[in-house]
Amino acid sequence: xxxxxxxxxxxxxxxxxxxxxxxxxxxxxxxxxxxxxxxxxxxxxxxxxxxxxxxxxxxxxxxxxxxxxxxxxxxxxxxxxxxxxxxxxxxxxxxxxxxxxxxxxxxxxxxxxxxxxxxxxxxxxxxxxxxxxxxxxxxxxxxxxxxxxxxxxxxxxxxxxxxxxxxxxxxxxxxxxxxxxxxxxxxxxxxxxxxxxxxxxxxxxxxxxxxxxxxxxxxxxxxxxxxxxxxxxxxxxxxxxxxxxxxxxxxxxxxxxxxxxxxxxxxxxxxxxxxxxxxxxxxx
Amino acid sequence: xxxxxxxxxxxxxxxxxxxxxxxxxxxxxxxxxxxxxxxxxxxxxxxxxxxxxxxxxxxxxxxxxxxxxxxxxxxxxxxxxxxxxxxxxxxxxxxxxxxxxxxxxxxxxxxxxxxxxxxxxxxxxxxxxxxxxxxxxxxxxxxxxxxxxxxxxxxxxxxxxxxxxxxxx
Numbered sequence: 001x002x003x004x005x006x007x008x009x010x011x012x013x014x015x016x017x018x019x020x021x022x023x024x025x026x027x028x029x030x031x032x033x034x035x036x037x038x039x040x041x042x043x044x045x046x047x048x049x050x051x052x053x054x055x056x057x058x059x060x061x062x063x064x065x066x067x068x069x070x071x072x073x074x075x076x077x078x079x080x081x082x083x084x085x086x087x088x089x090x091x092x093x094x095x096x097x098x099x100x101x102x103x104x105x106x107x108x109x110x111x112x113x114x115x116x117x118x119x120x121x122x123x124x125x126x127x128x129x130x131x132x133x134x135x136x137x138x139x140x141x142x143x144x145x146x147x148x149x150x151x152x153x154x155x156x157x158x159x160x161x162x163x164x165x166x167x168x169x170x171x172x173x174x175x176x177x178x179x180x181x182x183x184x185x186x187x188x189x190x191x192x193x194x195x196x197x198x199x200x201x202x203x204x205x206x207x208x209x210x211x212x213x214x215x216x217x218x219x220x221x222x223x224x225x226x227x228x229x230x231x232x233x234x235x236x237x238x239x240x241x242x243x244x245x246x247x248x249x250x251x252x253x254x255x256x257x258x259x260x261x262x263x264x265x266x267x268x269x270x271x272x273x274x275x276x277x278x279x280x281x282x283x284x
Numbered sequence: 285x286x287x288x289x290x291x292x293x294x295x296x297x298x299x300x301x302x303x304x305x306x307x308x309x310x311x312x313x314x315x316x317x318x319x320x321x322x323x324x325x326x327x328x329x330x331x332x333x334x335x336x337x338x339x340x341x342x343x344x345x346x347x348x349x350x351x352x353x354x355x356x357x358x359x360x361x362x363x364x365x366x367x368x369x370x371x372x373x374x375x376x377x378x379x380x381x382x383x384x385x386x387x388x389x390x391x392x393x394x395x396x397x398x399x400x401x402x403x404x405x406x407x408x409x410x411x412x413x414x415x416x417x418x419x420x421x422x423x424x425x426x427x428x429x430x431x432x433x434x435x436x437x438x439x440x441x442x443x444x445x446x447x448x449x450x451x452x453x
Contacts, residue, residue: 001324007287008302008348037344038326041305050302052349058419099330099414100392104338187413227385 010052014164016133017051021160022137025048029162031074034106035114036100041263057067064087068131069168074178077103077111080121087168088281089127089175089195089274093120096179096186113163113216115148115155118189122149122219126178126211127195127274129166136161149218171207173199174281178273179213180266188212189259193244194270196278198229205234205276208216210242210275215267216250225271226250234279243272285352291316292360300347305332306340308346309359318358318387322416329415332388333357337396340415341414360388361394369435370394377444379428381419391416393429401437405430405451 007024011017016167021027027049030036041047045163053059054185058073062083070083080086080094090108097103097120111121112132116195125132125145131175132143133273141161148156157163193213199206207227209211210222232238252260290295297326310316312335324343331343332355362367362432370379370393373379380386385437389412396411397413403411407428409422431441 002305002308003303005301005303008346010348010351033345033349034326037305037346040303041324041344054349098326099329100395100411101332101339101341101414102326109363182440 002016003037004043004046006040006047010050012053012055012057013054014056014162015081017041017053018049018054018135020049020051020139021162021259022159024051027051027159027273029053029113030106031107032076032108034102035110035116046084059164059208060191060203064170066170071108071166071168073109073162074116076107077085077108077121079108080108082115082210087124087128087175087197089197089278090121090124090168090256092177093124093193093195096120096177096181099187103117109163109166110168110198112158113155115150116152116189116216117152117218119219120177120179120190120193120213123193123211123213124175125166125168126219127177127197128168128175129197130166132156132163133165133167134158134161135164139166142167146221152217154218171199173197173207173283174283176274176277178270178277178280180270192266192270194264194267194274196271196274198275198278198282200232200234200279200282201235204239205229205232205279208275210246210271211255212246212250212267215247215252215263217253220250221273222246222248222250222267225275229275234277234283239272239279241276242275243268246271285348287347289353291355292357298347302346302348304347305343306345306347306350306355307334307342308309308337309350310342310355311349316357316359318418320384320387322384328388329386329392329412330385330388331389332391332415334391334395337343337395337398339392339414354364356391356394358390361390368394368432368433370397371449372387372435372443373428373432376441377424377428377431379420379425384417385417385419389417389425390407393432396429397433398437400434403429 324327
């Protein structure tokens with residue numbers, strides 16, 4: 001299966017990459033290519049120009065700057081998954097993305113920029129309250145994760161912007177991600193999944209963020225569940241009550257892998273599991 | 285576009301269209317048809333090769349992306365007429381039936397054993413999660429990889445299951 005013909009360029013700098021994006025009618029950025037190449041082979045996407053950022057230096061590092069963690073545009077899933085500084089939610093999401101070969105090439109930033117509702121890493125960055133750093137023709141723009149996922153496979157990135165870095169604030173607490181994969185267990189895209197981040201002080205839940213995978217049209221926060229768990233003692237009953245509100249305010253979409261009823265049920269189960277694990281980590 | 289890379293320790297240069305996939309480059313430009321094309325959608329892993337030492341689905345990589353890279357395919361495993369321990373393991377433990385998935389499965393096993401010389405059965409099963417086999421049920425593939433792992437550590441591989449006493453009894 002060949003993609004349609006396209007021009008290809010592998011610039012040596014981000015400035016050059018951004019300029020090339022601006023000059024083309026329809027250009028796509030490629031890092032690992034694990035989302036882009038399959039779409040091009042199926043001819044669901046036929047860009048005139050592919051801008052391969054894979055040869056730009058300085059984008060492959062996970063850096064701890066003191067107040068946040070920076071994940072560069074060329075950090076692969078395998079690196080995120082095996083890092084000892086990346087929060088648990090994102091580490092788990094990365095370790096269950098695709099398979100060994102996909103994790104060897106695919107990038108965390110690429111998976112987030114692709115903004116697939118069934119992909120694992122968007123929910124994790126939402127729950128962790130990350131900031132997306134985009135480079136465009138007029139410089140650098142910081143986009144909060146809450147505003148990044150716009151619609152199905154649509155992010156807030158402009159066509160001539162590149163997601164160069166994900167910044168995860170270091171706010172303590174605990175986090176977790178859980179999913180049910182299409183092939184069972186954690187394998188394959190998620191039928192549904194949830195990421196959670198919580199802080200605990202004096203036995204009470206002081207802050208929480210919960211995000212869903214595979215439930216609506218885009219990765220999004222489960223705001224009702226977040227509000228429900230904050231201020232409680234984080235007991236099993238409190239977690240169960242919060243998870244019952246997992247899809248409140250969210251339009252659950254049926255797909256090949258589950259009906260609305262099934263996905264609504266799964267979302268509750270996944271929110272319960274993610275919150276339980278995040279609370280355990282926060283208390284330890 | 286001109287690309288240059290090392291394939292099975294041999295330097296190659298060719299002029300390719302940007303849309304040419306690495307698997308087509310290997311099979312059609314270089315005649316290395318050991319790397320198979322299976323599902324074409326990044327699922328089955330029949331096209332797995334090592335790119336700079338890491339297992340990669342060559343149907344989901346452009347040949348131009350491999351410019352400057354070191355590629356190892358199943359043809360590059362045996363040296364001086366001696367099978368690679370993973371190839372030997374698949375032979376000794378009947379790790380294949382139809383053989384279609386075998387080159388990719390072998391390359392994934394090579395990649396796995398590079399990173400983990402002494403994998404548990406669970407680690408082997410997860411290590412080949414990106415490779416589908418529709419014949420064997422994976423059982424003998426796992427045994428073949430255990431055989432290769434032992435060989436590569438310089439140990440005696442576990443005996444084949446058909447020679448186990450409890451099986452005979």
